[in-house]
Amino acid sequence: MKSRKYAALLLSMSMAASVAACSSTDEPATTAAAGQSNVETQNEQGSGETAANTASKESNSKLGFKTAGKELKVNMDFSEVSGSLGEPVSYFEAESCAFQGLDKVYTYSDFVVRTYPDGDIDRISSVELKDDIVTTSEGAYIGMTGDEVKGLYSSYTVEGDADTSMTVVDGDTKLSFIFKEGTVDSITYTAAE
Amino acid sequence: MKKKIIASVLIIAFLIAGLWFAQRLLMPKYMGKIVEGAMVEEYYKETTDHDVIFIGDCEVYENFSTIKLWEEYGITSYIRGSSQQLIWQSYYLLEETLKYEKPKVVVFNVLSLKYDKPQKEAYNRMTIDGMKWSMSKVNDIKASMTEDESFIDYVFPILRYHSRWNELTGDDLKYIFEKDQVTHNGYYMRVDVRPQGEFPEPMPLDDYSFGDNAMKYLDMMTKLCKDNDIELVLIKAPTEYPYWYEEWDKQVSDYADENGLTYINMIPLQEEIGLDMSVDTYDAGLHLNLTGAEKMSVYFGRWLVDTYGLEDHRNDPKYTKVYEEKIEYYNKMIEEQKNNLEE
Numbered sequence: 001m002k003s004r005k006y007a008a009l010l011l012s013m014s015m016a017a018s019v020a021a022c023s024s025t026d027e028p029a030t031t032a033a034a035g036q037s038n039v040e041t042q043n044e045q046g047s048g049e050t051a052a053n054t055a056s057k058e059s060n061s062k063l064g065f066k067t068a069g070k071e072l073k074v075n076m077d078f079s080e081v082s083g084s085l086g087e088p089v090s091y092f093e094a095e096s097c098a099f100q101g102l103d104k105v106y107t108y109s110d111f112v113v114r115t116y117p118d119g120d121i122d123r124i125s126s127v128e129l130k131d132d133i134v135t136t137s138e139g140a141y142i143g144m145t146g147d148e149v150k151g152l153y154s155s156y157t158v159e160g161d162a163d164t165s166m167t168v169v170d171g172d173t174k175l176s177f178i179f180k181e182g183t184v185d186s187i188t189y190t191a192a193e
Numbered sequence: 194m195k196k197k198i199i200a201s202v203l204i205i206a207f208l209i210a211g212l213w214f215a216q217r218l219l220m221p222k223y224m225g226k227i228v229e230g231a232m233v234e235e236y237y238k239e240t241t242d243h244d245v246i247f248i249g250d251c252e253v254y255e256n257f258s259t260i261k262l263w264e265e266y267g268i269t270s271y272i273r274g275s276s277q278q279l280i281w282q283s284y285y286l287l288e289e290t291l292k293y294e295k296p297k298v299v300v301f302n303v304l305s306l307k308y309d310k311p312q313k314e315a316y317n318r319m320t321i322d323g324m325k326w327s328m329s330k331v332n333d334i335k336a337s338m339t340e341d342e343s344f345i346d347y348v349f350p351i352l353r354y355h356s357r358w359n360e361l362t363g364d365d366l367k368y369i370f371e372k373d374q375v376t377h378n379g380y381y382m383r384v385d386v387r388p389q390g391e392f393p394e395p396m397p398l399d400d401y402s403f404g405d406n407a408m409k410y411l412d413m414m415t416k417l418c419k420d421n422d423i424e425l426v427l428i429k430a431p432t433e434y435p436y437w438y439e440e441w442d443k444q445v446s447d448y449a450d451e452n453g454l455t456y457i458n459m460i461p462l463q464e465e466i467g468l469d470m471s472v473d474t475y476d477a478g479l480h481l482n483l484t485g486a487e488k489m490s491v492y493f494g495r496w497l498v499d500t501y502g503l504e505d506h507r508n509d510p511k512y513t514k515v516y517e518e519k520i521e522y523y524n525k526m527i528e529e530q531k532n533n534l535e536e
Contacts, residue, residue, distance in 0.1 A: 092393045094434060094479055097229065097251045097276035097316070105393040114396070128396050165399035176399035186397040193310075 061171030065111065065127045065189060066137050074173045074191050078115045078122045082106070085113075110134040129187040136175065136187060144184045149177050214369075216351035219358060220322070222368040228375040229276040233286070233323030235376055236273055241515050242294040244503050245270035247379065248283040249302030252430035255480040259378035260523040261490035263516050266498050267505035272379025275320040277312060280305045280410040282320045285333035287414060289324065291421055298424045298501055301414065303445050303456075304437065309404025311339045321347060377523050382483055384530040389470035389478030392434045401440030408448075415452050424455075424501060431459035431468060431489070434479055455500075459489075466492040483527065 059073035066072075070081040088106040096103055101117025103125075110133050115122040135141040138152045146162025153168050160166040162182055168175045169192045178186040223230030232254065245268060247253040254274030262268040273286045283301060290296075311317065317337045324330040334347045346353040357365075375381070418425040427449055429437055442458055449456035459466065466488055470478050473485030481489060497503050506512045 090393070092391075095476060107393060112393070112396070126396060160399070167399055174399075178397050178399055188396060188399075 059172055061173035061192075063168065063170045063173040063175050063189060064137055065129065065134075067111070067134065071137070072113065072124060072127050072189075074126065074189050075123050078106075078113065078124050125191065127189040140177065140184065140187065142184050142187060144177075145182060146177075146179065149184065212351065216349070216354075217369050218361065218365055219354040220350050221318075221354065221357070222364055222372060223319070224364050224368050224372055224375075227319075229381070230319035231323065231372055231375050232379060232381070233273070233275050233320055234325075234372075235323075235374060236271060236290070236293075236379070237325060238374075239271065239378075241269065241512055243269045243271045243296055243378075244506075245298045245300060245497060246287070246290055246296040247272040247274065247300045247302075248278070248287050248290075249274055249300075250278045250305055251276060251381075251480055252302045252304050252432060253300070254376070254379055254381045255383065256430045256432070256486055256489050257380060257493065258382075258483070258486040258490045259380045260516075260520060261487045262494045262497075263507070264520065265491055266494040266503070267507035267509075268494055268497060268503050269506055269512060269516075270378060272376070274379055274381075275316075275323075277316040278305060278320055279308050279312065279316075279337065280407050280414075281336035282317075282333055284410045284414050284417070285329040285336070286320070286324070288417060289327055289329035291417070292327070292329075295421060296423060297503060298426060298497060299414075299418055300426045300428055303427050303429050303441075304435070306403045306407045306411065306445070307435075307441065309406045311337050314339055314342050317342070322350065374522065377519060377526070380486065382486075382523075382526055382530065383475040383480070384483045384527060385475045385534055386472055386482060387475055387477050388472070389433075389474055392436070392478070395436035395438065398438070398440075401438055401444075403441070403444055411448065415454065427454055427456040429456075429458040429460060431463050431466060432474075432479060432481070433460055457496075462492075 058077075059075045061073065064071040064073040068084045068086070070084045072081055085106075085108060088108050090107040092105040092107075093102045094104075095101075096117065101119075102122075103117070104115045104122060106113045106115075110129065110131050112126075112128040112130060113124060114126045114128075116125040117123075129136070129142060132142045136152075140149055140152050146166060149162075149166055150158050156168045156170060158166050158168055162179045165179060166177045172192055174190050174192040176186075176188045176190065177184045178188070221230060229251075245262070247257060247270065251274065254272045257270075257272060259270045259272060262270050273290055275282070275286075278286070283305065287299060317339070321330065321333055321337060324333065334344055338344065415425060417423075427445055429442070429445070437458070437460060445456050446458075448454070463470070468481070468485055468488055470485075473481055473488065475482035498505075507516075
């Protein structure tokens, strides 16, 4: 009789422990589904992401680069726009350490897109404008002066100066203008810190 | 009454043992495709001390052959490396290492200075889970956690890994208590060859300064070594991608000058080292393969001996037997990997 009591007690405690474990893992399980890192899953089984969860990773910035009728934004799923951009001039991929996916670089004639792996999705880590044929959505292009850039981005806080670089931050995106001899030499969209 | 107490204690002990077993079973073993997560804990199996400790990311654990350092110069060394090891992780791993031994030289690869904040849980886990519990591990966790992580999940990994129950394989049972050795004193061997190709142009940055947090840990590492009379050598491995900017190089060089350290950027030394990136890399130039790592070890080992007068331990009975076994395993792995490539 007593042994039955102990068995029941043992069973209930085990169940309680399991429930406690499960309930306390709600947060990391959600995190894992969002592709952050269900460590083992991400390593060897893919991320198992859901559309609902990945949506939360989309850019919350007004800053983006428009081309071919699409807008490229930092952190967006690159596959949503890559089909409209045509074939890149060159493509490079580097396996990240311990098989955590591929960092990819797509070089088009006027701009470069870099992506980072997020589970099964390649998200945009940066967009770099390479020549003055293309402009930012607000009209900035390579060769502009610092004052011209400031004028275009007067509704934003512009930090820095034309001696080195100017940056505009909005949401998760940082737009950088790097200057050489007083004019814009390079324009990049990257993730804001 | 006494019986009840005994029974209760037994039940509690049984439950704790059960949970511990479940935790061991559910934790990733890193014995399959990704062995990098099993590297950190291998250090605790070492039976002898080391004159040189390497710390850092894949640019140390794939680029230096510790066994070649022994074979050529009798240098005892260990690489406490892990994937995307961030500088605070390097610091705490070094701090922990110094509780076990006091090396003459510590070599740190500076690429991780480009990261100023925690990056990714998967990499954190590969570095931290394998550490034994100590204040170094506690502080490492605190410094490394991303916003979505919690400390308690590191204390009780079962809370993090419980969802693996439906992914368990035979390996989870096989390696539940004992894992295979995956490195050679921390060196991760690859014998395959994939020639280096062209790398994309580096992206210009608006600010090339290393972050305050990263520099704080470099300061701490410098102080830790000075306090323990250890020579700290900063290196940049000879691989060219990810890009190592000139501005970064100058910052490290200036820091080394200001703090009386030696900094060696090995990228411009490729030819002097004897590296041929058409044959000495296994992943198109990102990391060195066995031939590349051995060339690096011959070059760097000579520099270590000439600069710090490191003792040749090859005739020291304290080490000879141990290293005979290490060499045997090293050669066995070379043969196995070559055989696998031929199949």
